[in-house]
Amino acid sequence: MTFSEENYLKTIYHLTSVSDADISTNAIAEKMETKASSVTDMLKKLSEKDLVNYVKYQGVSLTDKGKLAAKMIVRKHRLWECFLVEKLDFSWDEVHDIAEQLEHIKSEKLINKLDDFLGNPTEDPHGDPIPDANGRIIKVEKQLLSEFEKNQIGICVGVKDTSSDFLKYLDKQEIALGSQIEIIEKESFDSSFRIRVGTKEITISNKIASNLYIK
Amino acid sequence: MTFSEENYLKTIYHLTSVSDADISTNAIAEKMETKASSVTDMLKKLSEKDLVNYVKYQGVSLTDKGKLAAKMIVRKHRLWECFLVEKLDFSWDEVHDIAEQLEHIKSEKLINKLDDFLGNPTEDPHGDPIPDANGRIIKVEKQLLSEFEKNQIGICVGVKDTSSDFLKYLDKQEIALGSQIEIIEKESFDSSFRIRVGTKEITISNKIASNLYIK
DNA sequence: AATTTATTTTAGACTTGGCTAAAAATATAT
DNA sequence: ATATATTTTTAGCCAAGTCTAAAATAAATT
DSSP: OOHHHHHHHHHHHHHHHHHOSOBOHHHHHHHHTSOHHHHHHHHHHHHHTTSEEEOTTSOEEEOHHHHHHHHHHHHHHHHHHHIIIIISOOOTTTHHHHHHHHTTOOOHHHHHHHHHHTTOOSBOTTSOBOOOTTSOOOOOOOEEGGGOOTTOEEEEEEESOOOHHHHHHHHHTTOOTTOEEEEEEEOTTTOOEEEEETTEEEEEOHHHHTTEEEO | OOHHHHHHHHHHHHHHHHHOSOBOHHHHHHHHTSOHHHHHHHHHHHHHTTSEEEOTTSOEEEOHHHHHHHHHHHHHHHHHHHIIIIISOOOTTTHHHHHHHHTTOOOHHHHHHHHHHTTOOSBOTTSOBOOOTTSOOOOOOOEEGGGOOTTOEEEEEEESOOOHHHHHHHHHTTOOTTOEEEEEEEOTTTOOEEEEETTEEEEEOHHHHTTEEEO
């Protein structure tokens, strides 16, 4: 499988996890910052290889084979992210681009040994689940901070947006995975939140609250 | 720089280290298992980028820029090999192909952090030197076992051939980096050697002796 | 239901890196 | 010095993956 094929599969996998319905050519093109015509070409190829179910003009979905392949790529991506953060001391906002390259390294033995070396983690540095060698995923109950009510208390277990900008903002506010967060007040006017993180009290916008997973 | 360009640079670098003279198109083609015509095309491109000095029909050599680039690829390759052997517990005959992929990962920060994580090693698992971040290499005095005489004693510090077959043979004979080797007898007829490795006495062919570095 | 708008596909072109076959240059041998 | 052999380059073709522009289909609107 080529780099390009792997990137398409991964994109379709991620889009599927939010929408469920068949994925449109345009949605893929937008996510991958490429042109719809390029996507069409690739969908034909992936369909040939039985990695996707593709019907002209009707969108696309992953076959079982395609889904497993996509999960293996996600597995590699997230394990490498763990390695970068835990062993090489990268911060969580620096690892995405490097893992984007490392996820294409081909060696099952490598990834399984890496998994063991890291102590078989079930989540990456952003709180996203890591599929095991068979593609199984342990789902953690979690909800967005924005859905919480006044006086509720929870632990930060993940981020929805993993952009460097957002992660750096969280660092600045000293919000990390494992941080205890208490809703002090929910402002009805703009849906912003007054929260306590550890000992500090801060105000965060609804956009921030909509990208933090809490348990 | 593309994968292909990096592979050509690396090949020219390795060929240079044995011959000194300009490298022929054919020599590159043979080493890379490709055709001379493909090599010519690539040499033109590398020359455009000032990575090689190339004169039609006259062979090729690396520019300073090209040599540094090649050393950085070798650095990455050898550091990843160290990682695979020391941290992930691969054996020395398994790491080459994986490092061949990892050497193309682009991130200076990654490789320097990996270097630190490994304790800034100066040699890879085959005894080959690892260039530092500036391309500097610590050369170790060493000679081939085949050049040794009767009754000489030395320590195995490297292998010339790094093929899996050869490395597995060495494993079988319990010869590893650091092994003490004593020449018991040199057979003049076929230039084979009777040697002592640790407590064991074995006979090795001249071909084997010509691929073991001793200090 | 017809027409406009948006999406998707096709057709044809380009780039990278490879190939084969033939031509050109260089090296070797008579 | 010339003929032969080897090496290297050129010329033209192919596949992957991308693009633009035009055509086809689906969706939305009147």
